[in-house]
Amino acid sequence: MGSAMLATMTQRVLVIGADAAGMSAAHQALRTARANGRELRITALEASGHTSYSACGLPYWVAGEVAGGGDALVARTAEQHRAAGIDLRLHTRAVAADLGEQWVEALGPDGVERFAYDDLVVTTGARAIVPDWARDAGGGLLPGVGPVHNLDDGAAWLDRFATHEGPVAIVGGGYIGVEMAEAAVRRGFEATLITRRRVLRSLGEELSQRVAGGLRAAGVTVVEDGAVEGLELRDARVSGVAHGGGSAAARLVVLALGVRPATDFLEGQAPLTDSGALRPDGNGRVGDGLWAAGDCCDVRHRLSGEWAYLPLGTHATKHGRALGDSLAGGGLRFDGALGTTITRFAAGGVHLEISCTGLSPDQVTAAGGRALMTEGTTASGYLSEAEPIAIEVAADPGSRRLQAVRIVGGRGAGKRVDAAAAVLWAGGTVDDLAWMDLSYAPPFATAWEILQVAARRLAERL
Amino acid sequence: MGSAMLATMTQRVLVIGADAAGMSAAHQALRTARANGRELRITALEASGHTSYSACGLPYWVAGEVAGGGDALVARTAEQHRAAGIDLRLHTRAVAADLGEQWVEALGPDGVERFAYDDLVVTTGARAIVPDWARDAGGGLLPGVGPVHNLDDGAAWLDRFATHEGPVAIVGGGYIGVEMAEAAVRRGFEATLITRRRVLRSLGEELSQRVAGGLRAAGVTVVEDGAVEGLELRDARVSGVAHGGGSAAARLVVLALGVRPATDFLEGQAPLTDSGALRPDGNGRVGDGLWAAGDCCDVRHRLSGEWAYLPLGTHATKHGRALGDSLAGGGLRFDGALGTTITRFAAGGVHLEISCTGLSPDQVTAAGGRALMTEGTTASGYLSEAEPIAIEVAADPGSRRLQAVRIVGGRGAGKRVDAAAAVLWAGGTVDDLAWMDLSYAPPFATAWEILQVAARRLAERL
Secondary structure, eight states: OTTTOOSOOEEEEEEOOSSHHHHHHHHHHHHHHHHHHOOEEEEEEESSEEEEEEEEGGHHTTOOOOOOOOOOBSOHHHHHHTTOOOEESSSSSEEETTTTTTTTEEETTTEEEEOSSSSEOOOOOOOEOGGOOOOOGSBBOOTTTTOOSSSHHHHHHHHHHHOOOOEEEEEEHHHHHHHHHHHHHHHHHOOOOOSSTTGGGGGGGHHHHHHHHHHHTTTTTEOOSOOOOEEEEEEEEEHHHHEEEEEEEEEEEOOOOEEOOOGHHHHTTTTTTTTTTTTTTTTTTTEETEESTTTTTTTTTTTSEEEEEEOOOHHHHHHHHHOOOOTTTTOOOOOOOOOEEEEEEEEEEEEEEEEESSSSSHHHHTTTEEEEEEEESSSOOTTTEEEEEEEEEEOOOOOTTTEEEEEEESTTTTGGHHHHHHHHHHTTTTHHHHHHHOOOOOOEEEESSHHHHHHHHHHHOO | OTTTTTSSSEEEEEEEOHHHHHHHHHHHHHHHHHHHHHOOEEEOOSSSSOOOOOOGHHHHHHOOOOOOOGGBBBSOHHHHHTTTEEEEEESSEEEEEETTTTEEEETTTTTOOOEOOOOEEEOOEEEHHHHHHHHHHHHSSSTTTTEEOOOHHHHHHHHHHOOOOEEEEEOOOSSHHHHHHHHHHHHHHEEEEESSTTTGGGGHHHHHHHHHHHHHHHTTEEOOOEEEEEEEETTTTTEEEEEETTEOSSSSEOOOOOOOOOGGTTTTTTTTOSSBBBBBTTSSSEETTEEOOTTTBBEEEETTTTTOOOHHHHHHHHHHHHHHHHHTTOOOOOOOOOOOEEEEETTTTEEEEEEEEEEEEHHHHTTTTTEEEEEESSOOTTTTTTTTTEEEEEEOOOBBBBEEEEEEETTGGGHHHEEEEEEHHHHHHHHHHHHSOOOOOOTTTSSSSSSHHHHHHHHHOO
């Protein structure tokens, strides 16, 4: 709580960014304040016209999988936030701040307004990275070209997919790139995915190649080691993407090049990393009267103890909730991330589930650890439910502690990562994972669950 | 190792029962002996004509889901065991033993033979419970009536389902009962499931009713609190099952009443519980020169520390492997069971996945613990992948330690139990489960994974 505030006064909380982290924080702060008999007044500024929406759902919306349109992606509307007592201002963007004087200036529908606060909650999220080659001379995006980051982007892609012809090029081989490849194939487009290195590079080479193979089997052209040099234009529209290895025909270009913290208004005011991230502690506290959570922040990696930029909705909601509780006198903590992720590529007759937890196998082996790949099936081999699955497990030979698990496989493969994440969370060993009592029945697993076989095989080699 | 054996001699190991536990033990013993430079001679006696088959696969085989027939259920054939150097005798049943003199007598194709040993490994598994009302005057099973315990039973049911008319009555509401109800519906039979108490009683009343509701939605008549009084016969064939509440028409009757340890030949020789179970330690050791694992044994429940009879293939293979390693000088341990189970009922347009880990909610609340039910979806609600899921979580209020998780839900629900089992294995709290970094993407989970929401809701109420 800001030092200038007296205990008897109402605590003025200003939240910048009304999405997952900010609104989790706001609602939890109100709950905790109520429980603690504290009075809290929350103002929330949101640059867009939307609150609390599922950015992760955008590729599925674009693919046509979301009944009810973009509204269905909104977990809580502006009205719902206001009904809870939050003074929410939409279309209001923070443009300047003085953290010493404790105010933020924001540009809204009625011009610039100054907001004084006792506690500032920075939950501004991230901005999609847009390279210069994607822009026209005026700095705007070329027609048919755009990222997939917020609801407006999603609506634009839904419109492009409905009214434009392909082919589609997806630039970027991360999670969003793979998910947009799924969307493009499901929409019947010819698609090329161009990635600077490999598809889902953090999987390591072998598993990355499995995913690339799946994309290719579904008809996607995959260009690896493809440095995009620029877009080719014809009649003021994109006709192709020039990359190191040649050119990919494209009328539509998805920018899936990652994101950066949206913290410009804090420059020179708050401690930002070179990439613009804030670094709050487990309670969401950055400094006196300054709090932050979500995609504008680094998080602590629970295994390495190092800061990592892992912009994911799960961390945003958890860290936001801990922040809100702490702000109002509670003590909930976000105790770090494991790097757990999941996605899928399910289109064109292919169904691949992809998940990770822990360090990357490269990190583990660079530090003297051991990694091992195991192949098997998701169910007993005699049932049609059995799908191929490959699991890489990595551990430290000295402590035998589990350090990383990577999974690529068919239906039912992906969520297996959660059991491994639970072992990592507890600091368990490969032996724990190999021998613990996990569930088995023929439609769900083999008698030695394949995740446990993978751990056991590594355990035997440490 | 038997005390009579000198270190320089070949260690004579006699394995009684060549299924999951016995053969896991035998192969691991050979591996460990090789690594330790020990000489081991293994003889294995098997009463049936089959080795290492998946008993858990029988209901799916009977349902017609197993391509390749009963052989597909066999993980390792007699030839494969023999090729590994194991002297395997099929159709050879142990009938007498003298553990002091260290011999077992077995009746095989060529009569009774006596086998001397240094180490005796008892992995005889279990026998299906067959009530008197299922037998004819001569003590044999009535036609159309039988259990589902071994490959011969499976073949008999496959034949009955292919050549007989229904309706089918399934007596017993445990896992096998539910799985055979699935098989019967998939085969197009009218089916009645009769259970003494509730369907899958260990789920607790609310979740049990969800499963019963699923069975009924698929057209199965479910009779709860149904004490079977006898079979009704017409023309020397079954025509119905008389139970407390009336009578169920039935031409075929599945006996799914559970199993008992198959340890008759050890009576008066070895320390057996009242129900006939052996109680080996984590290394599989019962006493000097006497080892056991699998369905003829109780196992230690890791949470309660008490003995429990949990006849499951997972424990059999793990405990068997630990036994084999220990027998040959290694130290692998089976460190107890959590009571983790999974099954499904997927037929007649219904798909329910059912899983458990830990103590029963009744046990927890009886000991002053708290249990709470949470409902949600398996995926983000705006996607068609979202299926209803109900999760009951129980914990001890003092220590906040997680004690039980029960799950009933649609596709993707069941295997979630593994993350909870991993928390239980480590002795973690509901807070650990609520806040750890589990995987999220819209087709796989909600942003707060429902298992974590369930834990968090309970955590807030402790």
